[in-house]
Amino acid sequence: MEQDLVVNEVFGPTVQGEGRSMGRRCAFLRLGGCNLSCTWCDTPYTWDWTGVSDSGVAHDPRQELHRRPVADVLAELLAFGTDLIVISGGEPLGQQERLIPLVRALVEHGKEIEIETNGTHAAHPDLVAAGVRFNVSPKLSHSGDPEHRRIVPDALENLAALPGSTFKFVCRDTRDLDEVSGLVSAFELSSVWIMPIGRTADDVTRHLSALADAVVERGWNLTTRLHTLVWDDKRAV
Template sequence: MRLGGCNLSCRWCDTPYTWDWTGIGDTGRAYVPHEELHPMPWQEVYERLRAYDVPLMVVSGGEPLSQQTRLLPLLRALTAAGHRIEIESNGTVVPRPELAAAGVRFNVSPKLSHSGDREERRLVPEALAALAALPGTAFKFVCRTTADLDEVAAIVARHGTTPVWIMPEGRTPDEVSRHLAALGDDVIARGWNLTTRMHVALWGDRRGV
């Protein structure tokens, strides 16, 4: 489930249609909110998600924790029905304890300087500490070069953001492959986890329905 709205504005964001209404991202395109956002009651969202009949559901964005209070009834209903829930977050919002109590896990992607977001916006110590303290949280950093890995190491040392996953930045299979090859040896040497972007390898920058 992809939610609209984000409190950051990463220049390379691959989902600018969730928040970029002025064209400040790399694409330069200004998206139109009423074309992209579709408000609906949570009960309707619940029925649509249940119809997929899958055990694991991922809530992404945008920044889902910006709407965490309104998400609670939906996520409680889904976990009560036996679904596992993971929330993807940029790590700038302290999660409400009710989310973890409902069994929600977090995949957190703090942003580096190449995102173009100011440091005080993209690194919020109390939010990172709260997320790192929850069982099952994973931290995923989007990187291009080995210099980015030094920046990751500094964040990990300061904020305790482990376990670390490194994902290559890229909106095309070529970009992802190039960055993955540039990062691989260093990531292994540092003892971190390396991942690729399966959806980009399969579908490039094409949007789903």
């Protein structure tokens, strides 16, 4: 029996702001809940009910989270008329069994699907079979979470073995790149992307400038945060 999804927001049309599909027109499904608590999280309203993130705001789950039937979410996403659907969070793979009916229906309508995940959950085989692409963003030590929570070897090995997976690391400056290098080597990660930390356009640009040369030198890919450059810290864009 299908279960409702716990949704934070659905919005579009917009563009994918990060990684290999940056700039592509898309619609977003943002799910609620996360198993991590990154201090710098740019979507604390999906999980931070006590004000532990840098925002210091205790968000109200009664306002932010909504139980919605799959059929309703499907209809809203299809109405945007985009070829690409991005499923984000929070941590969407915390609800991945509930996502399977939605993903199957979207694929039947010819949609491409990317799921943004923190890499602590192995992907459900049914999502893999549906052709979902996984944008995996393992968290570094500056996130504030202990390593045993943010680095789950079995999950990373599962995701690294999937065709089309990319690995995106949020970095502040070149000192973070050594930590990334350790994870890339330990888990034999390919398609590595480095993204600057920042909730505002000025912050993103400053950190991007500090990282760019070293990222290129290491042979990795560089991504900005396009949605932040365009709309700053505005939600649902």
